Amino acid sequence: MIWLTWRQFRAQAVAAVVILAAATVYFVATGLGMHHSYAADLASCTAQNNCDTVLNQLQGSYMAAFNLAEILLIAAPALIGIFWGAPLIGRELETGTHQVAWNQSVTRTRWLAIKLAGVGLASIITAGVLRAWK
């Protein structure tokens, strides 16, 4: 049953990992850039005595990345619900495949428990990774 749950969930899991990895790379790159320009700008601004303007500029130029991270964090639960939660049971009922699953030598309770536990665990891990960004 664990195999079947994983086999059905594989595509969605791979997609999520790719998105998370891409986002991580992007944010790490932005972060390094930010760090660099902050150090460089701060060093030069004391000499020119215009630190307020420079800091404002710095904030402005990284606002987009910052907003994106914010949106992703807010949207993550909804996305998980749409792409992982809804098809978990819904697709089986829609295509009638629950009738296949329920007539193997596995009770319905076990079927539901393993599905919920498996995808639930994946959601927790994803949330953990997102949390680590902050």
Next chain:
Amino acid sequence: MSAILHAQALGKRYGRRQALAECTLEIPPGHVVGLVGPNGAGKTTLLKIACGMLAPTSGRIEVLGEQPAADPAQLARIGYVAQDTPTYANLSVADHLKLGAKLNPRWDTELAQARIEQLDLDPRQKAGKLSGGQRAQLALTVAVAKRPELLILDEPVASLDPLARRSFLRHLMESVAENGTSVILSSHLVSDLERVCDYLVVLVSSRVQLAGETDDLLAQHYRIVCTRREESDLPSDLEVIWAEHTDRQSTFVVRGDTETPTGDWVADHLELEDLVLTYMERAADSGRRAKTQKTEDAR
């Protein structure tokens, strides 16, 4: 050995609609049972109750001597292929076999492999890309390789063309003969079942109209053609199933014992299809009569 299916006053109600009523059945083991009836007669409901997908609203049912789908052991004893033979569209043929192997303790890998080869299915092909006939065969393979004692098939050939239909039924019969499995399969076409079934259950408008071994049923029923007369003029040991009168002639379908009823008439046996249709017509007719009665009473 006890009955494969024992139902006592079984009923199922969906809201206000009665899908199955007063269904009392006792099917002995070792048969290929045909469940016939028009669309919406309650065939699917009965089969779903038998495999535990639905709970009855009244009455009792025992399949192979136990409650349907009570525990994994009971689930392992029954193979079920649902209507339209659902399969996981994005899983390959090989994945389906793996699924069966992982989820069933008595899974027969060799049998499954042999059947897939015999059917010429590509194990890497996704089930969603198979034709209707191939998909039905795949679903049957998964159900058969589970090595059940009873196989329940709900209109397995309904969506297949005549050729695929014949090949499906042939494969079904082969695996049944090899493993000694009992089978219940439903259809709204008698011609499908005629070739394979030795036990028949006729279900019309949510009630069981007729049940018994095909040979017995055929031996007990006669069509009598005679000069015009009333039903009461026939010998009392003949049960009249259907009567039709013209000005000068009467035609009766009667049920009696196995000896040909003698009298001033011509008595013949019926074809299975005619027999089933007679019972279907009778049920439809009495249903219509009950309805007119009701509207008349209302007035």
